[in-house]
Amino acid sequence: MTEPTPAASGTAPAPLLGASDVRRLAEEIGVRPTKTLGQNFVIDGNTIRRIVAAADIHADETVLEVGPGLGSLTLGLLDAAKSVVAVEIDPVLAAKLPGTVQQWRPDAARDFHLVLADAMRVTELPVEPTALVANLPYNVAVPVVLHLLQHFPSLRHGLVMVQDEVADRLAAGPGSKTYGVPSVKAAWYSSMRKAGVIGMNVFWPAPKIHSGLVAFTRREPPVTSATREQVFAVIDAAFAQRRKTLRAALAGWAGSAAEAERCLLAAGVDPTARGEVIDIAAFARIAEARQAAQD
Numbered sequence: 509m510t511e512p513t514p515a516a517s518g519t520a521p522a523p524l525l526g527a528s529d530v531r532r533l534a535e536e537i538g539v540r541p542t543k544t545l546g547q548n549f550v551i552d553g554n555t556i557r558r559i560v561a562a563a564d565i566h567a568d569e570t571v572l573e574v575g576p577g578l579g580s581l582t583l584g585l586l587d588a589a590k591s592v593v594a595v596e597i598d599p600v601l602a603a604k605l606p607g608t609v610q611q612w613r614p615d616a617a618r619d620f621h622l623v624l625a626d627a628m629r630v631t632e633l634p635v636e637p638t639a640l641v642a643n644l645p646y647n648v649a650v651p652v653v654l655h656l657l658q659h660f661p662s663l664r665h666g667l668v669m670v671q672d673e674v675a676d677r678l679a680a681g682p683g684s685k686t687y688g689v690p691s692v693k694a695a696w697y698s699s700m701r702k703a704g705v706i707g708m709n710v711f712w713p714a715p716k717i718h719s720g721l722v723a724f725t726r727r728e729p730p731v732t733s734a735t736r737e738q739v740f741a742v743i744d745a746a747f748a749q750r751r752k753t754l755r756a757a758l759a760g761w762a763g764s765a766a767e768a769e770r771c772l773l774a775a776g777v778d779p780t781a782r783g784e785v786i787d788i789a790a791f792a793r794i795a796e797a798r799q800a801a802q803d
Contacts, residue, residue, distance in 0.1 A: 522587055523612070524553035525580045530712055533578045537604050541713055547598075549577050550643060552710035556584040562703050562721055563641045563667035565589050572637035572663065574627045574644060574652060577601055579608040582620070585641055591619035593635050595627045627652050631659045640666030643719075649674050650690045657697040657726075658736075664726045667703060675702055675720025682787050689747045693740060695788040698724040730788055734795035739788075742795045746783030754786075754794075755779035762798060771797040 525533070530551045534540070541547035550556060559581065565571060565588040576582045576594040578601065585592045586609070596602040602624045610617045621634045628651060640663050644652055649670040657663060670678070673686075678694050679702040680687040694700050703721040708714045729736065745761035746754060754777065758768035772779045775793035777786055 521557070522583070524556050524583055525551070525578065525612075526553060527551035527712065530578055530580060533604065533608060537600050539578075539598075539600060547575075547577060547645070548643075548711040548713060548715050550580040550710055551712045555706060555710040556581055558704070559641070559643075559667065559669060559706075559721065560584040560588050562723065563588075563639065564665070564723075565639055565641070569638045570635045571639045571641050572633065572656070572660070572666075574640070574642040574656070576605055577643075579605050579612070581641065581643060582609065583612050586613050586616040586620060589619075589639070591621065591635055593621045593623065593633050593637055595623045595625055595630055595633075597624075597626050599624060628655055630656075633660070636660075636662045638662055638664050640668065642666075643669045646671035646674050650678065650694075653678070654690075654693055654697075657694075661726075665698075665724060667721055667723045669706060669719050669721055671715075672705060672718040672720035675722045678722045683785050687784050688750065689743055692743045692747075692783075692788050692791060694724070696729050696736065696739065698726050700724045730792040732792040732796050734792055734799050738795040738799060739792050742791050742798075743783070746791070750783055752782070753780045754783060757783060758794070767798075767801075771801070774800075 530549050541549060567590060569589045570591045570593060571585045571589045573582060573585060573592055573594045576596055582592060582594055602622060605622055609620045623633060637660060640656055653668060676686045677688060677690045679700045680691040701723055703723040706719040708718060746757050749757045754772055755765055755769045759765040762768035762771055769779045771794050774797035775790060777790050777794060
């Protein structure tokens with residue numbers, strides 16, 4: 509990839525949507541942010557610049573944005589990337605967005621692609637994205653990220669803004685109190701790290717909790733003969749009863765506690781350990797041991 513193109517010396521940054529702009533756009537189309545869709549619009553230009561900078565977008569990239577809303581982050585991404593593909597579920601917001609891009613970034617309008625769809629159902633896009641940058645509602649953040657990583661292997665890296673507690677879960681490593689299903693499944697696709705915390709007052713309406721930034725970099729899954737579905741089934745079983753030992757927690761998955769113990773020993777995992785202390789590679793070995801016994 510090429511390095512990001514620096515702004516010319518002395519050139520002022522392109523304007524971004526402020527609080528009055530966001531409220532005016534919302535009023536024009538009769539939109540009030542809804543809790544159902546988890547809508548909290550960013551109203552601070554400096555926060556947008558911070559997010560775009562943290563995402564490390566290069567000038568030759570196509571960025572996938574989920575839930576562009578009124579376009580606050582969209583404009584910042586268009587400044588940094590070659591093109592932006594935005595997936596929006598709300599038809600009223602989707603209808604307004606192209607006009608906002610045309611007004612605020614007329615030179616980049618041809619590089620903006622809008623898809624009216626539920627991000628959880630999208631499996632094709634008009635342009636192949638290389639990066640994901642999104643402000644995601646907390647109630648769908650984890651399944652959306654996992655769905656997109658699964659269906660778009662072209663995504664090499666990205667940055668998502670989610671509820672701070674969700675950010676901690678996605679970025680957690682084995683042994684952490686917040687390590688669980690989201691942490692392990694995300695690790696199948698990528699390495700994730702916490703990249704910052706965003707305050708409440710930069711949103712409209714202001715949420716009651718802070719947001720967290722999670723950056724990720726794609727990596728190959730563990731080398732295993734087990735499928736992703738088989739590995740994920742082990743993860744789900746291990747954390748369904750996370751306070752139990754793996755021997756007990758995996759008994760239903762394996763068919764018996766004795767068979768669970770056999771799979772764990774074959775995978776080099778202590779049967780008395782709990783799921784919260786082992787990594788994605790160990791889960792893959794457990795799935796592989798069970799598969800080998802069934803073949």
